[in-house]
Amino acid sequence: MGMTLTRPGVRTFLVILAVIGYLVVAAGFIVHPGSTLAQAWLSGVALSVTAILSGLACWARAIRVTEDRRTRVTWLFLGGTALAWGLGEFVAGFYEVVLQRDSPSPSAADVGFLAAGVLLVTGLLRMVVPEPNAAARIRALVDGLMVSVAVLLVGWVSVLGPTMHLSRIGSAEKLLLLIYPSADIALITLAAYLVLRTRAGETRSALPVEPIALAVLVFGVSDCCYAYLELTGAYRSGHAVDAGWLGAYTMLLISAVMPQKKKAVETDDLPRQFGLLLPYVFILGATGLSLVIPAITGTDEHGTRWIQAGLILLMVARQLFSMRENLALTRELEHRVVARTQELDTSHQRFRALVENSSDVVSMVDRNGRLIYTSNSVFRVFGIPPERLIGGRVQEWMDEPSRIAMTEALESISATPLATATLEVLVVFPDGRRVAVENTVTNLLDDPAVQAIVLNSRDISERRQLEDELVHQAFHDSLTGLANRALFMDRVRHAMRRRVLGPETVGVLFLDLDGFKEVNDSLGHATGDALLVDVARRLTSCLRPGDTIARLGGDEFAILVEGALTGSECVAVAARINECLESAVVIDGRDLFIRASIGIASAEVGTVSADQLIRNADLAMYRAKEKQDGEPALYDPIMHSSLVERLALEAELRKAVADHQLQVHYQPTYVLESGELVGVEALVRWPHPERGMVQPDLFIPIAEQTGLIHEIGRFVLREACFQGQEWARMSPSTPMNIGVNVSGKQLQRRDFADEVSRALADSGLDAGSLVLEMTESVLMNDAESAMRTLKALKDTGVRIAIDDFGTGYSSLSYLHRFPVDILKIDRSFVDRLSGADAQDSLVQSIVQLGNTLQLETIAEGIEEHSQLIALRRLGCTMAQGYHFGRPAPADTVSALVMDQNANNVARALPA
Structure with missing residues (x-):
C-alpha cells in the first residue's frame, strides 16, 4: 500500500474520490432524505468508515517516513486518533441502527471518543513543542495550556456556563458534555497555536501543518456544536453538524496522501519573540471578555473563577519555568564566555610566544617609518635591544640605496589599505656588521587594532651568501677558481655586442696542455689536479687585468682578449703564455714540464658571433696540436672548410x-x-x-x-x-x-x-x-x-x-x-x-x-x-x-x- 500511495496518479485519484464522497454524504446530512433510521444508518456508516480509512492512511504514511522519527510518531498518533474515534462512532451507530435506541451517556462509545481526544492532543503537542530540552518542552506545553484555558474561559462565560445552568440533563452527562468542549477548545487552540508558530518560522516540520490544523479546527467546532445541541436536546444522528466531523476526517485523509514537504528553515528572532508573547495575547483577550460578557449578560458562574484561578496558576508556572530556562541559559552563556575568554587568552599567549620566538622580527611603524613597536626577537636576531630602536626611524640603519627603497615602499603602500610590498635592504650596524634583511611591509593603518604599518623582517645573510656561492659555483671552475665555460661564453657574447667608437678587435685563445694525459695516467689525478692549479695561476699572472681566462674542462683553457687594436696583440699574449709555462712545475718534489698548443682567432666587434669566434679558436688549436712545434696557430678560413669536409x-x-x-x-x-x-x-x-x-x-x-x-x-x-x-x-x-x-x-x-x-x-x-x-x-x-x-x-x-x-x-x-x-x-x-x-x-x-x-x-x-x-x-x-x-x-x-x-x-x- 505504501508503494502505491507514493505514485502521484494514485494520490490524485484518492483525493478526488474523498472529495466526491464527502460532498455526496454531506448533501445527505443537509437534505435529510428518508426516515430517521436511514439518517442514523448513513451517519454511522459514513463517519466510522471515513475515520477508519483516514486512520489507516495516516499509519501507511508513518510507515513510509524513515528519516524523521518525530514525524513518524506524530502520524501514528493521528492515525490512532482517527481509528479510536471511528470505533466510538461505530459503537454509537450500533445503538441507534441495530438496537434502535439512543446511545446512553456515558457509554462504550465515549471510550473511543475520549481516547481519540487524548491521542490527538498528544500528537498536536509533538507538533507544537519541537524544542530539544525538557524545560523548553514543558514551557511550550504550559503556553499551549494557557491559550487553551484562555479560550475555555471565553467559551465558558459566553456559552457553556449559561447552557450548563439551564440544562436539565444529569450531572454525569453534563460532566461528560463539559469534557468534550473543553478538550475541543484545547484542540482548536493547539491547532491555531501550531499554525501561528509555523507561520512565524519558529517550528520546523515536514508535516502538512495547515491541512491537519484545519481538520482539527473543523473537528473541534463540530464537537462544540454537538455539545451545545446535546445540552439543548436538539441533536439527532444525521444532523448537519455530522458534516463537520466527516469533513475533518476527510481532510485528515487528504493530508495523509499528500506528498511530503521540506522542513521550513527557522528565521530571525522577531517571529520567535512573537511566539513567546502569543499566550499573553490570548490571556489578555480572554480576561477582558470574561469581565465584559458577564456584565452584559448578567450571569455570574462560579466556574469562571476556577478557570481564572487555573489561568493564574498556569501563568505562575510559566514564569517559574521561564526563570529556570533563563537561569540555565545564563549559566550556559557564562560558561561560554569563560571558555571563550580562556581560549582568547591562550590564543593571545600563543601568538605572543610565536612572535617573540620567531626567526622574524615583527615591527610597527608610522607613515614616516618611525618605530612604534618591535618584538623582543630583534635582540636575538640582530643583537640590538628593542628599547634602543623604539622612536627612531627604521631607515637610519640602512645604507643609502636601501634607505631610498624603504622610503618609496612606505609611501607607495600608505595610500592603499592592506597593500603589501616585499624588498631586500642592507642594514649597517654601528659595529660594522652588514646584514641582508628581507622585509614584508603591510599597510594596517586602517585596522583599529593596529593603526600602523607592519614590517616582518628576516635575516637572509646566510641565504644571500649561499646564493652568491651557488652563483659563483655555477659560473666558475671548482678546481682552479677560473671562469667556466658558461661565464666565458657570456663574456665573449658581451664583448662582441658592445658599442665601441672605433675599430676594436676581440681575440680568443684556446689552450690544450700537451702531455697532460700522460701525467694523469702515470702520476695520478691528484698530481694532474695540482698541475692544473699551477698552470691556472701562471696563466692568470701573465694576462692583463681586463682579460678573462676560463677553464673549459679537462686540460683545456680559453682566454678572452678585449680592447686589442690588431690581432697581433693576441699573438703577443700567446708568447707570454709560452714563457710562463717554460719553467718546471714542481709537485711532490718532482719537476714536470708542460707545453700548450694554442689556437688564436680574432675579429672586430660585431663582425661575427661569439659562438663562431670560439669555434674558430678551437679549430686553430687543433691545427697547432697537429704541427707539434710549440708555436700558436692563427685561424684560417680553410680550417673551417677542412672541418666541414672532415664532418x-x-x-x-x-x-x-x-x-x-x-x-x-x-x-x-x-x-x-x-x-x-x-x-x-x-x-x-x-x-x-x-x-x-x-x-x-x-x-x-x-x-x-x-x-x-x-x-x-x-x-x-x-x-x-x-x-x-x-x-x-x-x-x-x-x-x-x-x-x-x-x-x-x-x-x-x-x-x-x-x-x-x-x-x-x-x-x-x-x-x-x-x-x-x-x-x-x-x-x-x-x-x-x-x-x-x-x-x-x-x-x-x-x-x-x-x-x-x-x-x-x-x-x-x-x-x-x-x-x-x-x-x-x-x-x-x-x-x-x-x-x-x-x-x-x-x-x-x-x-x-x-x-x-x-x-x-x-x-x-x-x-x-x-x-x-x-x-x-x-x-x-x-x-x-x-x-x-x-x-x-x-x-x-x-x-x-x-x-x-x-x-x-x-x-x-x-x-
Missing part, C-alpha cells in the same frame, strides 16, 4: 661501415732469396661511389677518433682470417702468413684477445698463420695493458710484428719485454738504400738486431730493384712493396697462389 667524410664513413662498402686488399710478402710468396698484409680500402678510392690516411684517423676503428678492425680481421683459410686450402704445401694491422684502441679493449680467438675459430685458420702488426707507439701508450693483451694473444698461438720499426722508441728493453716475432723495417729507412748517397747502416743495424734476437725482418716500401739487391746483401729475409705489386683484391692474390703452386708442382716432377 662530411665522417658521416659518409659511418654509412660505408653500416652498408658494408669497405673492402680488404692484400699486399704480398716475398722471401728475398727465393722470391717465394710467403704472406700478405691485409689493408682496408674504401671505394667511395663519388669520391673514388679514399686513401686510408684520410679515413683511418677519423675512424680512430670516432671509435669506428673497432668495427672496421673486426671486419678486416675476420675477412683476412677467412681468406687466409681459403688460400691454405688452395696451397696446403706452402702456408701463407696473414698480417693484420691493430690500432691502439683495439689493443686497449679487454676482449680483444677473445675477439681474435673467435675469428680464428670461426674461420678455421691456423693461429700460427695470423700475424698481428702494431706500431711501437701503440705498445708504449699503455705498456702494462698492452703486455697483458699480448700475452693473451700469444697464448692463442698468433705471432706479433712491430710495424714501422725504427721510427718510435726503438728500445731494446721493450723488445725483451714484449713477445715480438717479426720486425718490419720502416719504408723511410728503405728509401735511403737507393740513390747516389745511399745509406745502409740503419737497416743493417735493424737486421743484425733481428738476427741477434732471433726475429724475422721484413722490409717495407721496396720500389726499386737496387733496394732489393741492397736488402738481400744486408741479410734481410723478407720484403714487400710496389716493386712486387700494389695491394690488390683477394682474387688477384689467389691467382698468384695458384701460379706459385703450379710452379712448385712442375719443379717437383721428374725431367
Whole structure:
C-alpha cells in the first residue's frame, strides 16, 4: 500500500474520490432524505468508515517516513486518533441502527471518543513543542495550556456556563458534555497555536501543518456544536453538524496522501519573540471578555473563577519555568564566555610566544617609518635591544640605496589599505656588521587594532651568501677558481655586442696542455689536479687585468682578449703564455714540464658571433696540436672548410661501415732469396661511389677518433682470417702468413684477445698463420695493458710484428719485454738504400738486431730493384712493396697462389 500511495496518479485519484464522497454524504446530512433510521444508518456508516480509512492512511504514511522519527510518531498518533474515534462512532451507530435506541451517556462509545481526544492532543503537542530540552518542552506545553484555558474561559462565560445552568440533563452527562468542549477548545487552540508558530518560522516540520490544523479546527467546532445541541436536546444522528466531523476526517485523509514537504528553515528572532508573547495575547483577550460578557449578560458562574484561578496558576508556572530556562541559559552563556575568554587568552599567549620566538622580527611603524613597536626577537636576531630602536626611524640603519627603497615602499603602500610590498635592504650596524634583511611591509593603518604599518623582517645573510656561492659555483671552475665555460661564453657574447667608437678587435685563445694525459695516467689525478692549479695561476699572472681566462674542462683553457687594436696583440699574449709555462712545475718534489698548443682567432666587434669566434679558436688549436712545434696557430678560413669536409667524410664513413662498402686488399710478402710468396698484409680500402678510392690516411684517423676503428678492425680481421683459410686450402704445401694491422684502441679493449680467438675459430685458420702488426707507439701508450693483451694473444698461438720499426722508441728493453716475432723495417729507412748517397747502416743495424734476437725482418716500401739487391746483401729475409705489386683484391692474390703452386708442382716432377 505504501508503494502505491507514493505514485502521484494514485494520490490524485484518492483525493478526488474523498472529495466526491464527502460532498455526496454531506448533501445527505443537509437534505435529510428518508426516515430517521436511514439518517442514523448513513451517519454511522459514513463517519466510522471515513475515520477508519483516514486512520489507516495516516499509519501507511508513518510507515513510509524513515528519516524523521518525530514525524513518524506524530502520524501514528493521528492515525490512532482517527481509528479510536471511528470505533466510538461505530459503537454509537450500533445503538441507534441495530438496537434502535439512543446511545446512553456515558457509554462504550465515549471510550473511543475520549481516547481519540487524548491521542490527538498528544500528537498536536509533538507538533507544537519541537524544542530539544525538557524545560523548553514543558514551557511550550504550559503556553499551549494557557491559550487553551484562555479560550475555555471565553467559551465558558459566553456559552457553556449559561447552557450548563439551564440544562436539565444529569450531572454525569453534563460532566461528560463539559469534557468534550473543553478538550475541543484545547484542540482548536493547539491547532491555531501550531499554525501561528509555523507561520512565524519558529517550528520546523515536514508535516502538512495547515491541512491537519484545519481538520482539527473543523473537528473541534463540530464537537462544540454537538455539545451545545446535546445540552439543548436538539441533536439527532444525521444532523448537519455530522458534516463537520466527516469533513475533518476527510481532510485528515487528504493530508495523509499528500506528498511530503521540506522542513521550513527557522528565521530571525522577531517571529520567535512573537511566539513567546502569543499566550499573553490570548490571556489578555480572554480576561477582558470574561469581565465584559458577564456584565452584559448578567450571569455570574462560579466556574469562571476556577478557570481564572487555573489561568493564574498556569501563568505562575510559566514564569517559574521561564526563570529556570533563563537561569540555565545564563549559566550556559557564562560558561561560554569563560571558555571563550580562556581560549582568547591562550590564543593571545600563543601568538605572543610565536612572535617573540620567531626567526622574524615583527615591527610597527608610522607613515614616516618611525618605530612604534618591535618584538623582543630583534635582540636575538640582530643583537640590538628593542628599547634602543623604539622612536627612531627604521631607515637610519640602512645604507643609502636601501634607505631610498624603504622610503618609496612606505609611501607607495600608505595610500592603499592592506597593500603589501616585499624588498631586500642592507642594514649597517654601528659595529660594522652588514646584514641582508628581507622585509614584508603591510599597510594596517586602517585596522583599529593596529593603526600602523607592519614590517616582518628576516635575516637572509646566510641565504644571500649561499646564493652568491651557488652563483659563483655555477659560473666558475671548482678546481682552479677560473671562469667556466658558461661565464666565458657570456663574456665573449658581451664583448662582441658592445658599442665601441672605433675599430676594436676581440681575440680568443684556446689552450690544450700537451702531455697532460700522460701525467694523469702515470702520476695520478691528484698530481694532474695540482698541475692544473699551477698552470691556472701562471696563466692568470701573465694576462692583463681586463682579460678573462676560463677553464673549459679537462686540460683545456680559453682566454678572452678585449680592447686589442690588431690581432697581433693576441699573438703577443700567446708568447707570454709560452714563457710562463717554460719553467718546471714542481709537485711532490718532482719537476714536470708542460707545453700548450694554442689556437688564436680574432675579429672586430660585431663582425661575427661569439659562438663562431670560439669555434674558430678551437679549430686553430687543433691545427697547432697537429704541427707539434710549440708555436700558436692563427685561424684560417680553410680550417673551417677542412672541418666541414672532415664532418662530411665522417658521416659518409659511418654509412660505408653500416652498408658494408669497405673492402680488404692484400699486399704480398716475398722471401728475398727465393722470391717465394710467403704472406700478405691485409689493408682496408674504401671505394667511395663519388669520391673514388679514399686513401686510408684520410679515413683511418677519423675512424680512430670516432671509435669506428673497432668495427672496421673486426671486419678486416675476420675477412683476412677467412681468406687466409681459403688460400691454405688452395696451397696446403706452402702456408701463407696473414698480417693484420691493430690500432691502439683495439689493443686497449679487454676482449680483444677473445675477439681474435673467435675469428680464428670461426674461420678455421691456423693461429700460427695470423700475424698481428702494431706500431711501437701503440705498445708504449699503455705498456702494462698492452703486455697483458699480448700475452693473451700469444697464448692463442698468433705471432706479433712491430710495424714501422725504427721510427718510435726503438728500445731494446721493450723488445725483451714484449713477445715480438717479426720486425718490419720502416719504408723511410728503405728509401735511403737507393740513390747516389745511399745509406745502409740503419737497416743493417735493424737486421743484425733481428738476427741477434732471433726475429724475422721484413722490409717495407721496396720500389726499386737496387733496394732489393741492397736488402738481400744486408741479410734481410723478407720484403714487400710496389716493386712486387700494389695491394690488390683477394682474387688477384689467389691467382698468384695458384701460379706459385703450379710452379712448385712442375719443379717437383721428374725431367
